[in-house]
Amino acid sequence: MIETELIELLKQKDRAAFKNIVDTWQDMVYNTAISILQNAEDAEDVTQETFIQVFESVSAFKGESKFSTWVYRITVSKAMDHIRKKKRKKRFAFIQSLYGKNDKPLIDPPDFFHPGVRMENKENAAVLFKAMEQLPPNQKTAFVLNKVEGLSYIEIAEVMEISDSAVDALLHRAKANLKKILKEYYAALNKN
């Protein structure tokens, strides 16, 4: 079925069309979400939230951009919301722990291993993902879309609603920051 027909059917809340859309774009949404969130459960949660949003606000999709771009935009926005919520919860848990109301220890999640990374690169990729955690959100998003999703600068610009040159600058800064973080990490590791 053609994409435009699917979208029209989805606007009429057609279940089969929705299933078709989920089946088509679930890998793309999940892969983006897991790369940004670095947690399988959170990625599943965000994937579901993304498709619920797609179902509920498809009438707002005017076809000015590609459908995949629109879905990417929702995914990134949901993933960022999720990170913000998690940070808020962490802060709240920390405050509660100060007052002795929360005995759960605040432990950082273990190293994240992306399921799509080659076996020989697993260790290095885990270090890189850990370093990505320290990037500002927009640099992280641009880097994930480029490196993991393989989007071009123009596509990233459409998803993030910024200019091509801004994407170029973001990726340049992201790479420079990552190199700096990794250098410090390996230098510290070498000292010990």
Add this chain to the structure above:
Amino acid sequence: MKDEFINKKVEDAMKSLDGVQGANPLPFLFTRLEARMQNDRNVWSKLSSFVARPIMVFACVCFVLIINVMVIFLSNNSDRITAQQGSELATADEYSQVSQVSYNLYDLENNKP
């Protein structure tokens, strides 16, 4: 030598995502998605039916009426207080004028040769 090693490690890490494959969600995502949407809908329908109960509507109307009565009562009270304060101020003003006049008269009398 040490720097070279570190630079090599950094480059290796930066290249580690080259040729990365996509991660796939667990099977039956659509089934879980449908269940969640159904659940969300249930939550909203439960909430709306709770709000629409006659007792809730009656309680809301009573609450609004009480707020209205309180606002009217408080505004009337504050009007009365300002009127009273106004008359008190006027009396004080008049009194000071009178005292000023009498003081002037006293001065005039004292200044007489």
